[in-house]
Amino acid sequence: AWKRAQTTGFRGTEGFEKEFVRHVETTLGRSMFNCDENAAYSATSLAFRDRLILDWNRTQQRQTYIDSKRVYYLSLEFLMGRALDNAMLNIGLKDTAKVGLADLGFRIEDIIQQEHDAALGNGGLGRLAACFLDSLASLDFPAWGYGLRYRYGIFKQEIIDGYQMEVPDYWLDFNPWEFPRHDVTVDIQFYGQVRKQTDDTGKTVSVWEGGELVEAVAYDVPIPGYDTPTTNNLRLWSSKASGGEFDFQKFNNGDYESSVADQQRAETISAVLYPNDNLERGKELRLKQQYFWVAASLYDIVRRFKKSKRPWSEFPDQVAIQLNDTHPTLAIVELQRILVDIEGLAWDQAWEIVTSTFGYTNHTVLPEALEKWPVGLVQHLLPRHLQIIYDINLFFLQAVEKAFPDDRDMLRRVSIIEESQPKMVRMAFLAIVGSHKVNGVAELHSDLIKTTIFKDFVEIYGPDKFTNVTNGITPRRWLHQANPRLSELISSRLGGNGFLKDLNGLNKLELLADDKEFRKEWSEIKYANKVRLAKHIKDTMGVTVNPASLFDVQVKRIHEYKRQQLNIFGVIHRYLALKAMKPEERKKQLPRVSIFGGKAAPGYWMAKQIIHLINAVGAVVNKDGDIGDLLKVVFLEDYNVSKAEIICPASDISEHISTAGTEASGTSNMKFVLNGGLIIGTCDGANIEITREIGDNNIFLFGNLAEDVEDLRHTHTYGSHTIDPDLDKVFKEIEKGTFGTPHDFSAMIAAVRDHGDYYLVSDDFHSYIETHKLVDEAYRNQDDWVSKCIISVARMGFFSSDRCINEYAESIWNIEPLAMKDC
Numbered sequence: 046a047w048k049r050a051q052t053t054g055f056r057g058t059e060g061f062e063k064e065f066v067r068h069v070e071t072t073l074g075r076s077m078f079n080c081d082e083n084a085a086y087s088a089t090s091l092a093f094r095d096r097l098i099l100d101w102n103r104t105q106q107r108q109t110y111i112d113s114k115r116v117y118y119l120s121l122e123f124l125m126g127r128a129l130d131n132a133m134l135n136i137g138l139k140d141t142a143k144v145g146l147a148d149l150g151f152r153i154e155d156i157i158q159q160e161h162d163a164a165l166g167n168g169g170l171g172r173l174a175a176c177f178l179d180s181l182a183s184l185d186f187p188a189w190g191y192g193l194r195y196r197y198g199i200f201k202q203e204i205i206d207g208y209q210m211e212v213p214d215y216w217l218d219f220n221p222w223e224f225p226r227h228d229v230t231v232d233i234q235f236y237g238q239v240r241k242q243t244d245d246t247g248k249t250v251s252v253w254e255g256g257e258l259v260e261a262v263a264y265d266v267p268i269p270g271y272d273t274p275t276t277n278n279l280r281l282w283s284s285k286a287s288g289g290e291f292d293f294q295k296f297n298n299g300d301y302e303s304s305v306a307d308q309q310r311a312e313t314i315s316a317v318l319y320p321n322d323n324l325e326r327g328k329e330l331r332l333k334q335q336y337f338w339v340a341a342s343l344y345d346i347v348r349r350f351k352k353s354k355r356p357w358s359e360f361p362d363q364v365a366i367q368l369n370d371t372h373p374t375l376a377i378v379e380l381q382r383i384l385v386d387i388e389g390l391a392w393d394q395a396w397e398i399v400t401s402t403f404g405y406t407n408h409t410v411l412p413e414a415l416e417k418w419p420v421g422l423v424q425h426l427l428p429r430h431l432q433i434i435y436d437i438n439l440f441f442l443q444a445v446e447k448a449f450p451d452d453r454d455m456l457r458r459v460s461i462i463e464e465s466q467p468k469m470v471r472m473a474f475l476a477i478v479g480s481h482k483v484n485g486v487a488e489l490h491s492d493l494i495k496t497t498i499f500k501d502f503v504e505i506y507g508p509d510k511f512t513n514v515t516n517g518i519t520p521r522r523w524l525h526q527a528n529p530r531l532s533e534l535i536s537s538r539l540g541g542n543g544f545l546k547d548l549n550g551l552n553k554l555e556l557l558a559d560d561k562e563f564r565k566e567w568s569e570i571k572y573a574n575k576v577r578l579a580k581h582i583k584d585t586m587g588v589t590v591n592p593a594s595l596f597d598v599q600v601k602r603i604h605e606y607k608r609q610q611l612n613i614f615g616v617i618h619r620y621l622a623l624k625a626m627k628p629e630e631r632k633k634q635l636p637r638v639s640i641f642g643g644k645a646a647p648g649y650w651m652a653k654q655i656i657h658l659i660n661a662v663g664a665v666v667n668k669d670g671d672i673g674d675l676l677k678v679v680f681l682e683d684y685n686v687s688k689a690e691i692i693c694p695a696s697d698i699s700e701h702i703s704t705a706g707t708e709a710s711g712t713s714n715m716k717f718v719l720n721g722g723l724i725i726g727t728c729d730g731a732n733i734e735i736t737r738e739i740g741d742n743n744i745f746l747f748g749n750l751a752e753d754v755e756d757l758r759h760t761h762t763y764g765s766h767t768i769d770p771d772l773d774k775v776f777k778e779i780e781k782g783t784f785g786t787p788h789d790f791s792a793m794i795a796a797v798r799d800h801g802d803y804y805l806v807s808d809d810f811h812s813y814i815e816t817h818k819l820v821d822e823a824y825r826n827q828d829d830w831v832s833k834c835i836i837s838v839a840r841m842g843f844f845s846s847d848r849c850i851n852e853y854a855e856s857i858w859n860i861e862p863l864a865m866k867d868c
């Protein structure tokens with residue numbers, strides 16, 4: 046077995062302390078007498094970073110030496126959260142650090158909390174990429190992530206007078222987890238024009254010239270696997286002006302200001318993460334970000350391949366590239382351009398290599414989220430790429446025409462170019478045409494894309510090109526790190542930590558579901574986690590909540606399709622019901638805390654209104670003396686990864702209530718169940734597979750099915766649409782001004798009453814309320830409730846991102862693990 050302590054570990058607690066002191070006194074230039082918690086965080090991180098680097102170098106050297114096939118995961122988002130706790134746990138030296146820090150007068154929890162989240166993502170898609178990196182390293186797969194090093198991650202959310210305010214997230218002040226590689230740079234070209242010329246052999250070649258250059262600089266982040274020396278790499282690109290700090294010509298001409306302005310313009314490319322989640326808005330800078338990152342990454346990948354001196358035909362034997370949504374689709378075009386224009390391969394040979402290399406993951410069926418770019422914009426920014434896109438489209442449509450000679454409309458429907466005003470490049474279609482596999486992220490979702498948005502492509506390519514890989518989460522962060530006491534309890538009963546790398550091992554817990562002593566310990570841990578969250582709520586929002594109440598949680602990006610409005614309308618309904626009761630009846634009710642959290646895209650007005658209503662309801666309910674502990678409503682500010690680590694372990698019931706057919710998968714549903722909470726949800730995304738795994742008596746499902754949504758919407762628009770009577774009472778209460786100026790919420794109500802209720806809030810309301818009654822009843826029987834929780838956790842093995850990564854490796858990437866030899 047591999048022993049970290051003998052290779053890259055510390056020499057015991059003393060060894061750690063020595064390293065700590067060395068970093069405080071030399072690297073940080075401080076004395077131990079004025080070492081505050083922040084300095085202690087820095088020193089601890091640096092000490093652990095030193096350990097990581099050794100394994101990282103060894104891993105990279107070995108991967109290069111063996112020349113095994115590697116996967117490159119291209120994602121514009123990596124929502125990593127904090128790194129220190131993760132590094133300590135994965136390396137296996139957290140206990141050493143804990144004792145060492147205590148010796149030095151610090152509590153390890155306080156030190157961990159000093160770290161600023163790496164928040165380079167919006168939500169599910171970005172966090173999925175982070176879980177995948179953890180699994181890839183833990184399973185010893187040769188893998189790199191490629192992303193952008195945003196100077197500003199997702200904004201910090203402040204709630205002021207019940208409204209969301211956005212504050213920039215400047216997180217790079219001190220980041221010990223990244224290594225600038227000032228020697229690894231790539232010049233990236235934009236704009237300019239294309240000239241055709243004939244080469245010595247008489248062949249016509251395209252030369253892209255002119256325009257402007259921006260320099261990409263690599264920053265590397267080590268990704269440690271759990272209980273393995275394998276340490277992979279996440280390479281993030283940062284932009285700066287090409288050719289050093291100044292344009293010397295301008296500088297010498299005395300045009301100092303404009304040379305500084307050029308510099309700033311170049312740096313703008315990697316300045317900020319776009320805060321839209323599931324919404325596409327064709328901004329030129331976003332397209333620039335995409336090409337900048339894709340071109341730098343491909344240059345890097347191709348450079349490495351060329352060093353190996355293998356023939357081009359073997360490129361797909363060395364390289365697999367996974368596209369995390371359509372954001373990196375230009376990579377397909379860029380690789381084709383490199384192979385044809387620069388390396389001189391024939392079109393067909395190049396195209397064969399390209400399509401064997403790429404896989405594309407779709408994360409949405411929402412029409413407003415499907416990426417499209419105006420042809421004119423692509424033409425202006427990337428003139429040669431637009432030509433290549435047109436050629437790809439031409440050859441593709443020719444093949445389609447041949448296969449479907451009688452279907453003229455098919456060509457219009459599947460064309461990569463949408464013949465609209467203005468014409469648009471359909472990125473999802475380009476991604477499908479340029480990849481060998483396309484996958485959705487949960488069974489329902491993968492079926493839906495095959496029968497709706499990509500139906501024609503299934504006809505064209507056959508069904509085998511389309512597949513499903515149900516999402517997963519890493520149990521290291523989402524159980525072991527977030528819920529150390531539960532992890533320890535489980536490990537004490539299963540006889541070790543093995544489940545953290547083989548999550549199916551949890552199934553042995555099922556035998557303990559009726560064990561009194563086990564249930565008691567289980568409940569105590571849940572209660573302690575609720576106390577911790579209650580303290581957080583008190584400290585940040587000033588609201589006192591009783592940890593003995595049922596904690597009902599909905600935390601995720603705010604979006605109409607995720608239906609936080611359904612939840613808050615349900616809360617108002619509960620409030621009205623409580624108010625209508627006689628005091629003695631009221632006393633019999635189960636106390637609840639409704640906890641919300643999540644960011645709205647800054648330009649998404651309706652989402653911001655929803656946040657406002659939640660806060661307005663909280664302001665009234667929380668101070669209502671009739672109600673007391675029976676109902677509290679809290680909106681937690683600035684939901685992010687490190688807050689999720691506190692919230693998930695503290696939930697009794699969490700809400701995953703999207704309109705059926707709209708949530709591709711969802712992954713927080715998995716986090717909550719794995720932490721011993723039950724869920725209320727619609728038959729959507731991964732909820733369906735969670736139900737299959739844990740059993741339908743352990744989940745609270747409600748609402749209309751995906752297959753009925755279309756008809757219901759049709760009825761709203763063309764037939765009659767009557768609002769659920771209980772929901773109508775809720776609306777009338779809002780309109781009476783109970784929660785402040787009614788006008789503030791009139792658009793939310795109108796969306797349901799007057800504008801077709803696209804998200805079926807009214808259709809699902811009754812079923813939602815009734816199902817919450819079942820939740821209350823079930824919670825009253827704590828023995829049964831806890832048994833359900835234990836059984837659910839026992840059956841969650843399937844949702845490990847390890848299972849998910851193994852499926853990608855086998856069915857899409859064709860890669861094998863490369864374990865490090867014992868050193």
Ligand code: 26Q
Pocket residue numbers: 167168169170171173319321322323324325326331408409414416486516708709710711712730
């Ligand atoms: C696109 C164009 C321009 C600007 C921004 C965007 C953009 C950015 C982020 C579009 C989409 C996203 C993020 C999408 C996302 O997080 N999707 C979620 O992915 C999860 C992982 O597969 C699923 O579990 C969720 O169901 C899905 O909503």
